[in-house]
Amino acid sequence: xxxxxxxxxxxxxxxxxxGIGVVGVLARRNLIVVFxxxxxxxxxxxxTFVTFARARPSMDGHVxxxxxxxxxxxxxxxxxxxxxQLFRARETVNADEVTTLRW
Amino acid sequence: MxxxxxxxxxxxxxxxxxxxxxxxxxxxxxxxxxxxxxLIAVLFLSLxxxxxxxxxxxVYAGAIVVLFLFVIMLLNLQAELExxxxxxxxxxxxxxxxxxxxxxxxxxxxxxxGAPALADGFGNTVPVxxxxxxxxxxxxxxxxxxxxxxxxxxxxxxxxRLA
Numbered sequence: 701x702x703x704x705x706x707x708x709x710x711x712x713x714x715x716x717x718x719g720i721g722v723v724g725v726l727a728r729r730n731l732i733v734v735f736x737x738x739x740x741x742x743x744x745x746x747x748t749f750v751t752f753a754r755a756r757p758s759m760d761g762h763v764x765x766x767x768x769x770x771x772x773x774x775x776x777x778x779x780x781x782x783x784x785q786l787f788r789a790r791e792t793v794n795a796d797e798v799t800t801l802r803w
Numbered sequence: 804m805x806x807x808x809x810x811x812x813x814x815x816x817x818x819x820x821x822x823x824x825x826x827x828x829x830x831x832x833x834x835x836x837x838x839x840x841x842l843i844a845v846l847f848l849s850l851x852x853x854x855x856x857x858x859x860x861x862v863y864a865g866a867i868v869v870l871f872l873f874v875i876m877l878l879n880l881q882a883e884l885e886x887x888x889x890x891x892x893x894x895x896x897x898x899x900x901x902x903x904x905x906x907x908x909x910x911x912x913x914x915x916x917g918a919p920a921l922a923d924g925f926g927n928t929v930p931v932x933x934x935x936x937x938x939x940x941x942x943x944x945x946x947x948x949x950x951x952x953x954x955x956x957x958x959x960x961x962x963x964r965l966a
Contacts, residue, residue: 705809707918710846711911713813717820717839719904724824726896727888732829732875736836739867740820743843746859754850755916762931763939765855769862770946774953776867780874781961787878788963796888 710751717744731783731793735776742772804849816842829875837868852926 717740724737746765753761787793804812819842822835840863847856888896924930935943 703806704918705804705806705849707916708911708914709806709809709813710850711916712908713816713846715904715907715911716817718907719900720817720820720824722903723896723900726899727893728824729888730829730880732871732878732880733823733826733832736823736832736871739836739863740823740839743840743863746855747843747846750847750850750852750855751916753852754918757919757921757925759926759931759934760938762852762855762926763934765852766858766931766935767939767942767946769858770950773862773867774949776870777953777957778960780870781957784874784877785960793878793880 707751707755711748714744714747714751717741717747729795731786731795731798732780734795735779735783739772739776742768804846809846809849812842812845816846829880830872833868833871833875836871837864840864840868850926851921854926854928854931 721737721741721744724740725734728734728737746768749761749765749768753759753765783793786798790798792798816839819835819839823832823839826832826835840859844856844859844864847853847859
């Protein structure tokens with residue numbers, strides 16, 4: 701049995717995951733993939749919350765993560781419904797082809 | 804969790820996250836996402852957050868990613884030829900993401916973080932639920948309203964356009 705991983709490593713990992721999510725949102729044009737990158741960022745933040753909850757130690761962080769999960773589920777449902785309607789109206793999910801709010 | 808095991812899981816998590824961003828087909832992106840979410844659930848378990856670890860698997864892998872896959876199938880998307888923005892924008896995004904991650908990591912490694920001993924049952928269902936139904940009762944009830952609104956909103960938006 702080796703030494704346990706220090707908590708700071710978890711925070712570094714979550715920073716890396718958040719960075720990858722940011723790159724995904726900025727660099728990809730497919731709206732569905734952009735959505736997935738947003739979920740990735742939310743999860744990176746959740747990992748930070750749980751790590752700090754372990755370090756304090758206090759379970760308030762767990763409760764916040766619970767709320768984040770609920771909000772993420774609601775956001776995914778509504779967002780994907782919007783993407784579905786967008787595809788019906790425009791036949792595309794490319795963010796560059798959807799630059800006006802009215803048509 | 805031993806340091807070696809953590810490094811292996813962290814490497815796989817980052818690999819999955821990369822798959823989400825670089826895969827050409829959205830289906831592969833969704834599969835990368837589900838792998839990443841599972842591994843994050845494992846990390847939750849190693850941080851003594853048992854309830855959240857299993858919630859992560861049930862809610863994210865079981866519901867949200869399935870929703871993504873359903874939408875991808877409904878849209879019947881072909882693999883895109885041009886998946887990325889303009890090269891300049893991609894380079895700027897990669898640089899910005901790298902700088903962001905580096906900045907956070909730099910701040911984090913300078914902060915001393917101990918792993919103190921835990922009370923019995925830390926992260927189990929009962930203590931978390933006690934907190935949820937006492938201190939955080941109002942936000943909890945508001946969450947139920949939010950979910951109801953989201954359900955109605957998704958149904959109304961998702962219906963076939965009438966006019």
